[in-house]
Amino acid sequence: MLYFTRWKAAAIVLTALVVCLFAVPNFFPEATVKSWPAFAQRRLVLGLDLQGGSHILLEVDTNAVRKDKLETTRDDVRRVLRDARVGYTGLVVRGNSVEVRLRDGASMDAALTKLRELSVPLGGILGGSGQRSLEVTTEAGNLIRLTVGDAAIVDRVRQSVEQSIQIIERRVNELGTVEPLIQRQGTDRILVQVPGLQDPTRLKELLGKTAKLDFRMVDIGTPVEQALQGRAPPEDDLLYSSTAPKTPYLIEKRVLVSGAELTDAQPGFDQRTSEPIVSFRFNTAGARKFAQATQENVGKPFAIVLDNEVISAPVIREPILGGSGQISGSFTVQSANDLSILLRAGALPAPLTIIEERTVGPGLGADSIAKGKISSYVGAAMVILFMLATYGLFGLFANIAVAINVAMIFGVLSLLNATLTLPGIAGIVLTVGIAVDSNVLIYERIREEVRGGRSPINAIDAGFSRALATILDSNITTFIAAAVLFYIGTGPVRGFAVTLGIGIVTTVFTAFTVTRLIVATWVRWRRPQHVPI
Amino acid sequence: MRLLRIVPDDTKFDFMRFRRISFPLSALLSILAISLYFFHGLNFGIDFRGGTLLEVRQIEGAADLAKMRATIATLGLGEAQLQQFGGPSEVLIRIAEQPGGDAAQQQAVTKVKAALGTGVEYRRTEVVGPRVSGELLSYGVVGLGLAILCILVYLWFRFEWQFALGAMIANVHDIVLTIGFMSVTQIDFDLTSIAALLTILGYSLNDTVVIYDRIREMLRRYKKLPMPDLLNASVNQTLSRSVITHVTVSLALLALLLFGGQAIHSFTATMMFGVVLVGTYTSVFIAAPILIYLGVGRGGDALTRPEGDKGKS
Numbered sequence: 001m002l003y004f005t006r007w008k009a010a011a012i013v014l015t016a017l018v019v020c021l022f023a024v025p026n027f028f029p030e031a032t033v034k035s036w037p038a039f040a041q042r043r044l045v046l047g048l049d050l051q052g053g054s055h056i057l058l059e060v061d062t063n064a065v066r067k068d069k070l071e072t073t074r075d076d077v078r079r080v081l082r083d084a085r086v087g088y089t090g091l092v093v094r095g096n097s098v099e100v101r102l103r104d105g106a107s108m109d110a111a112l113t114k115l116r117e118l119s120v121p122l123g124g125i126l127g128g129s130g131q132r133s134l135e136v137t138t139e140a141g142n143l144i145r146l147t148v149g150d151a152a153i154v155d156r157v158r159q160s161v162e163q164s165i166q167i168i169e170r171r172v173n174e175l176g177t178v179e180p181l182i183q184r185q186g187t188d189r190i191l192v193q194v195p196g197l198q199d200p201t202r203l204k205e206l207l208g209k210t211a212k213l214d215f216r217m218v219d220i221g222t223p224v225e226q227a228l229q230g231r232a233p234p235e236d237d238l239l240y241s242s243t244a245p246k247t248p249y250l251i252e253k254r255v256l257v258s259g260a261e262l263t264d265a266q267p268g269f270d271q272r273t274s275e276p277i278v279s280f281r282f283n284t285a286g287a288r289k290f291a292q293a294t295q296e297n298v299g300k301p302f303a304i305v306l307d308n309e310v311i312s313a314p315v316i317r318e319p320i321l322g323g324s325g326q327i328s329g330s331f332t333v334q335s336a337n338d339l340s341i342l343l344r345a346g347a348l349p350a351p352l353t354i355i356e357e358r359t360v361g362p363g364l365g366a367d368s369i370a371k372g373k374i375s376s377y378v379g380a381a382m383v384i385l386f387m388l389a390t391y392g393l394f395g396l397f398a399n400i401a402v403a404i405n406v407a408m409i410f411g412v413l414s415l416l417n418a419t420l421t422l423p424g425i426a427g428i429v430l431t432v433g434i435a436v437d438s439n440v441l442i443y444e445r446i447r448e449e450v451r452g453g454r455s456p457i458n459a460i461d462a463g464f465s466r467a468l469a470t471i472l473d474s475n476i477t478t479f480i481a482a483a484v485l486f487y488i489g490t491g492p493v494r495g496f497a498v499t500l501g502i503g504i505v506t507t508v509f510t511a512f513t514v515t516r517l518i519v520a521t522w523v524r525w526r527r528p529q530h531v532p533i
Numbered sequence: 534m535r536l537l538r539i540v541p542d543d544t545k546f547d548f549m550r551f552r553r554i555s556f557p558l559s560a561l562l563s564i565l566a567i568s569l570y571f572f573h574g575l576n577f578g579i580d581f582r583g584g585t586l587l588e589v590r591q592i593e594g595a596a597d598l599a600k601m602r603a604t605i606a607t608l609g610l611g612e613a614q615l616q617q618f619g620g621p622s623e624v625l626i627r628i629a630e631q632p633g634g635d636a637a638q639q640q641a642v643t644k645v646k647a648a649l650g651t652g653v654e655y656r657r658t659e660v661v662g663p664r665v666s667g668e669l670l671s672y673g674v675v676g677l678g679l680a681i682l683c684i685l686v687y688l689w690f691r692f693e694w695q696f697a698l699g700a701m702i703a704n705v706h707d708i709v710l711t712i713g714f715m716s717v718t719q720i721d722f723d724l725t726s727i728a729a730l731l732t733i734l735g736y737s738l739n740d741t742v743v744i745y746d747r748i749r750e751m752l753r754r755y756k757k758l759p760m761p762d763l764l765n766a767s768v769n770q771t772l773s774r775s776v777i778t779h780v781t782v783s784l785a786l787l788a789l790l791l792f793g794g795q796a797i798h799s800f801t802a803t804m805m806f807g808v809v810l811v812g813t814y815t816s817v818f819i820a821a822p823i824l825i826y827l828g829v830g831r832g833g834d835a836l837t838r839p840e841g842d843k844g845k846s
Contacts, residue, residue: 049796057665059635200658201646204639353635355662357642364588364656364796371794379788383781389537390777423725426797429789430732430804433782434739437774440781441743444774451542470746473691474739480683481735485728488676493728500732533536 023410047421052362053195170345213259261286265343287323398439421495431503566713578723583630588657733807
């Protein structure tokens with residue numbers, strides 16, 4: 001156990017050295033490290049609990065997706081039947097299906113052929129599941145039922161998440177923060193992590209808005225009072241203004257131009273009133289539609305509707321042909337700015353709900369780093385002193401081995417670009433405990449072998465070979481616990497599992513190689529007559 | 534320089550006889566812990582119960598807890614707990630989960646922030662919605678169970694089933710007592726507590742395995758030694774190591790407990806109890822003596838066979 005060939009010793013020293021060196025970039029400012037070669041740039045990432053920032057988990061509203069899908073299906077059915085000139089008496093959404101009753105049984109076949117075209121295979125071109133977006137069935141009494149299956153909803157939610165991620169990226173990037181992390185979690189969730197944010201209120205406002213913008217006509221043919229009594233015409237929506245007092249408006253369901261046809265939106269100030277506004281520009285198709293609509297409706301009011309709230313309802317004074325315009329509606333500078341960000345980024349396909357939020361202010365993060373440092377230094381100092389007092393020279397060997405071990409942990413963590421959290425620091429401190437234990441196991445075994453009457457070199461040799469089996473056994477069990485923790489944990493807990501797991505691996509490595517090499521070198525050099533422990 | 538010897542060489546403490554005290558004692562404590570869990574309960578944090586947690590700091594002067602409490606009480610958010618957290622200007626506010634789903638939780642935060650105004654700095658804000666909290670709890674429980682199972686299977690492969698069973702009993706004993714401790718102290722039971730429990734599990738096993746390793750070695754070497762004597766010898770031989778290791782771990786934990794700050798205080802306090810007090814006691818007084826009852830075989834099983842034969846069984 002104590003004999004090392006020259007190349008083996010060199011390999012051990014080299015491995016330990018290289019791994020330790022990977023920790024070096026952490027001690028230099030980021031700007032300095034930037035000029036180093038790429039392989040030397042890897043460093044620890046501080047977790048949100050240490051550097052401050054927001055962790056926000058969003059969920060796509062599945063019910064809204066389902067409702068939207070059912071309503072679009074109903075509108076599609078209406079359009080298809082009208083185009084095919086098929087008469088019907090009732091068209092309703094019931095549960096998970098759209099039901100339509102035909103006036104005449106003779107047109108059944110024609111209607112079915114047309115309606116089946118609405119159903120498309122799921123999963124795009126690669127979809128091999130054989131499932132379709134709609135299931136078309138018939139019942140007695142000329143009733144056709146189009147059912148939206150769960151698979152179709154799941155598919156739609158999946159698409160929504162993908163689109164939402166892109167839109168959220170655009171929105172968050174406008175905040176000008178460093179390296180936001182936006183990723184899918186599970187089937188219907190999106191994780192947004194923004195480091196170094198002072199106040200998450202604005203971020204949450206930007207994330208929480210669907211930002212669905214529509215230009216629609218105000219229905220002036222029906223008095224609003226009638227709608228307030230619950231008798232709104234079926235082709236209209238009763239909507240309220242976005243600012244207090246909440247004025248009711250009767251707005252046509254038909255959309256003149258939608259926000260999807262905007263190419264740009266910028267905050268600005270009105271030249272006459274100097275109040276904040278948002279000016280926008282349509283793309284070619286949108287500009288043409290808007291021009292046509294305004295030409296036809298001069299003198300009538302239209303409404304700018306954002307997320308089912310009327311921002312403003314101006315009267316069209318003259319046709320707007322240039323494809324650009326401005327929205328004014330009691331904005332503040334901030335809200336005009338936010339609205340233009342939202343409009344540029346585009347509307348979310350479905351509303352998102354915040355289901356978990358964890359925000360740490362930068363002050364607390366700095367405090368935690370300071371406390372983590374102090375407790376690590378104090379802990380390390382106490383352990384070092386205790387080992388020296390207990391094992392003397394061998395205690396010194398143990399301390400060197402543990403120091404190398406800790407340096408290697410930082411090296412591996414940097415190499416993996418791992419995230420260091422406060423529980424992660426606790427993990428490192430505990431690893432010091434485990435690393436010391438491996439030395440204690442070896443030394444206690446050597447003591448025993450000495451008492452058993454072996455010669456010093458023999459005892460050391462036997463001590464190592466017997467203790468190492470135990471070290472392996474005991475560390476594997478702890479490693480299993482760390483692995484499970486990593487698997488089930490999120491955020492800080494996972495940070496703890498990572499450092500603990502890496503710590504166990506480096507501990508076993510140092511116990512088997514570094515400690516052994518140090519002691520072997522000492523034995524070769526001093527040829528001891530007795531073991532000083 | 535004379536070296537420190539906490540445990541003298543050649544201790545001959547009769548640990549096995551002590552089982553007549555330790556077993557009933559552990560049984561009693563376990564029952565106590567379980568009844569505490571059911572009748573006193575755990576102080577579930579927002580991770581598992583849902584709700585809102587705000588850590589605020591009064592920017593100037595000390596925080597007036599009574600005034601803050603009164604301000605928040607007027608908001609009609611139901612149960613709200615306020616406590617000093619760290620320094621005199623720092624306050625931890627917990628608000629119970631609001632009825633009305635995820636959006637209602639966010640509204641509660643907005644209300645509190647509006648009510649407290651600009652005189653305070655928000656150091657931490659955590660909002661956990663009802664669905665997430667349910668998932669986190671089930672993940673935690675599943676994780677704990679999974680960890681115990683994995684370790685059990687590993688020990689079963691490495692040792693004999695009796696050892697695996699003994700280690701498992703010792704482990705469950707540790708977890709039960711630690712949960713009892715959490716119930717008595719009403720420490721926040723959250724995700725970090727699950728991490729603490731798993732670490733205690735790992736450490737305690739680490740310790741148990743060291744002793745079991747020695748027992749296995751002794752079983753191979755002394756075929757005729759009576760079981761209690763053999764177990765006693767094994768525990769005594771590893772006693773020095775157990776004590777030294779626990780002193781070092783305690784020193785590291787003590788540093789975390791004293792200087793690590795409030796954020797990991799409950800974590801380290803739980804660890805201190807679980808690893809230092811319970812873990813050590815368990816490996817010596819429960820895990821080892823229980824092998825007497827589990828009937829570790831000395832006949833034709835793998836333990837007493839030479840190493841090389843193991844693969845054939």
